[in-house]
Amino acid sequence: MTTLTLFAIALVALAVGLFLTRIIPALQTYFMYRGKRLITCPETLVKEAVDVAAGRAATRIFIGESDLRLDQCSRWPERRDCGQECLSQIEADPENCLLWNVVSNWYEGQDCVYCHRRFGRLHHLDHAPALVGPDHKTIEWKRVRPERLPELFSTCKPVCWSCHIAETFRRERPELVVDRKR
Ligand SMILES: [Zn+2]
Known part of the structure; x- marks a missing residue:
């Protein structure tokens, strides 16, 4: 060389x-x-x-x-x-x-207000969970303006994605929903 x-x-x-x-x-x-x-x-x-x-x-x-x-x-x-x-x-x-950490920390350890399933850490690939406020309307947290989330976290309850979908359907198409007694 x-x-x-x-x-x-x-x-x-x-x-x-x-x-x-x-x-x-x-x-x-x-x-x-x-x-x-x-x-x-x-x-x-x-x-x-x-x-x-x-x-x-x-x-x-x-x-x-x-x-x-x-x-x-x-x-x-x-x-x-x-x-x-x-x-x-x-x-x-x-x-x-970091917004993601703020949101994940809020959900973690809380229970869905409808099905009572406990939230763990949020994962990017999972469906986004939602919130429900005094007006009983659920909304995915990603659809809320980020700067409004801290205020909503003090007045709203956590809702899992499945219950959010079910509640949205119930609200928008009540004529198609039949509640069966257990
Ligand atoms: Zn739920």
Whole structure:
């Protein structure tokens, strides 16, 4: 093997090593910050739904910089020029404010108000469970605006997907439903 070949191999190894030391933290940043989150707006002290610009944050990490910005907020476009101070809440605890975790934590351990089946952790491939409020109308949690969920969680009860489908049918087509006595 010539000195030139060895030099080329060393150069490639160095480049790959350098790439890996940058790409791994960039990917970790992307997966850490992607997804909808619920924060308390420092201006109004009301819960709002935001998305971090995860791709941008990952690209910045790749080039050796750190710059977290929002990509979306439920108060935009009216407050698009805000200082994005809520980012400190996300940086302090990115997992806890992730919408999916907030929803999953609320359902876990509770029982469906109709069939009394206990909820475990939510899984992305499962049908989304629902909520039922004082008006007795069930609605899938994914159909509610995310920033409204914390308020609904204090006034609504959890409903499993099967009971949600049955109750929706019962509400929309009552003439087709016959309740049999046990
Ligand atoms: Zn149920």
